Amino acid sequence: MSKDWVSQMRKGVAELCVLSVLGQGEAYGYEILAKIRSNPNLSLGDSTLYLILARLEKEKLVKLRLAPSSSGPARRYFSLTGMGRQRLVDMSIFWDGFSKDVSLLLKE
């Protein structure tokens, strides 16, 4: 079981991770989750992903496309909007500086 501080740290970067996966192209929910979870130190709760996607959609950072499926509910594909791409750039720049500073601090 993850320690509480681990999940807190993961939550802090969850939105960046989701935007980053969508930055590589359109994807559906489970695909996003699988891509994030393929990195051993990253994890995202099943309900958390859809909460993040709902909020990103509300902020018009992602857009939704429904694709019918013959084996279940319609698959919902998400992609970045122009605003979403800009947010990804801004967050990536911030993350670079932020992670470098934290690493420097840890080495002191």
Add this chain to the structure above:
Amino acid sequence: MTQLTPDAQKRLSVFLKTTAAQLKNSGKDSTEISMVISGLDEQVHEIALAENMTDVEGVETILQELDMSDITLIEDKTFGPSGLGKISLFLALITLFGIIFAAPIAEAIGMDGGAVMSTFVIFGAPAATLLGYVDKETQLAKAGMVLSAAIIILFTLIIGMALIGG
């Protein structure tokens, strides 16, 4: 194309409906609930088909392994961020209280009961409706709006009937 068995589909539907109802009853944002529930529906189907767990036991296993720890983080819409919904409902209740009790009390102390009642309705009900409208997505604001709108409609009808009756 493989699909969930009818029993498995039923089990999943019950799980999703129960979860959605619990969240809705606790005043959570319906848009976020809908997004999470349809996302989980899609995801369970995806896992069930990929792992060949399309029967009821398979779906039960998937449901038990879902990480739902953050589901309570769905935005709370009972009170809303501004608290105006609370004020709206409070104002609507005060107006209702004024209509029922203030007029007889005013009459008893020698004031014009009709004027006192009208003051409550003219100032209280529109203010409650307006405040409710600002925070309209919250449950309390909706209640405040409905109550104050009902008061306005009722009061208008009473005045109208009185005027027609001469």
